[in-house]
Amino acid sequence: MKNKDYSVVSVKENLLIQNDKKADELRKHLSSKGIFFINVMASPGSGKTTLLVELINSLKNDFRIGVMEADIDGDVDAERISSLTRVRSIQVHTSGACHLTAQMIEDAIKEFDISNINLLILENVGNLVCPAEFDTGAHLNMMLLSVPEGDDKPLKYPLIFQVSDIAVITKIDTLEVFKFDIEACKTYIKRRNKDAEIYEVSAVKKIGIDSLVEALRKRIKANQM
């Protein structure tokens, strides 16, 4: 690595320190308003939106939910969430960026009017790398790994598993189609983060949704007491 790469690293470190500070402020601010904030991260196409539709429909009678859909371009996800759950959703465009910062969330919240919600859900940019580095200010990080992606992802993308409180293995109905050793995968996840709760779901076939919904409900209520 040449000098200029090192200087880039230090710029990034400063950025991360600033971001962590902003994220802590935002988390406290949301807590003071009684709002629980969940950040959902995963690869592109791992089933984030499809799972969110199920989770939101199960939680929307108990909580007043707002959803932020982050993408580099397009508004297909905000539209899907809105039409399939009827909760309020906005599309956040990242101007090409591969992740969201706490500052971006704070700015988006200003346009969103959070005074009527008590559960804020962010669907982060589809990416197993960068979103893991930037604390969004969420109270809970939930990451998804889909069966078609393969069981070795915790070996290759350590950080996202380290920072996630909940890891959800999605598209579990396709286990017969792909080589995916679910016990090995769980071992790899636990190696990265021994405290991670692991759930296995299929949003399409409605498998395992209830236990995940209960886990989320418990965490949201504990925070709002």
Added chain:
Amino acid sequence: MKNKDYSVVSVKENLLIQNDKKADELRKHLSSKGIFFINVMASPGSGKTTLLVELINSLKNDFRIGVMEADIDGDVDAERISSLTRVRSIQVHTSGACHLTAQMIEDAIKEFDISNINLLILENVGNLVCPAEFDTGAHLNMMLLSVPEGDDKPLKYPLIFQVSDIAVITKIDTLEVFKFDIEACKTYIKRRNKDAEIYEVSAVKKIGIDSLVEALRKRIKANQM
């Protein structure tokens, strides 16, 4: 967005300008040595390594191949390539970075000894965003989109489709398992890049490999004339 975000953007722009310059130098240097360089990009778990094994085994009698496997951590891919194809492969770790720069490739090449190869293949970090921004110095960018990821990816991740000469739709044998409109997907890809060549393959079921191999062979030979 606050001022500090803008300053980050300008740092990044300088970095991209420097990277483009370095990438052009590297591309010329490789051409002068008769080496064709292919950069393979895709989401995590889209089937890059599995497809590469097939392509390399089809091309290795005609070309002297070297493979660079880039990951944030782990060496499972370099090991797989090496054991399944017997071509020379090295694992490049990115120190947490979500992409490779041309400088990183130049540094890796120094340790790799390219004097005996005429085809260099890079498997980039699994990521649909950042690798697309950084020219690696490759002569050909090939991106993979797997059927389980969904047909809407060109809508959400425009740049990677714009910069790729070849787009390969992988895991085509799972079309019956997932909702994936292949004609819609091709239309979206063409909207991002009208010149992109699109191939449909299943590396596991050995579907469509031959046409892709022929396309690559033609491009490599054209460059080496």
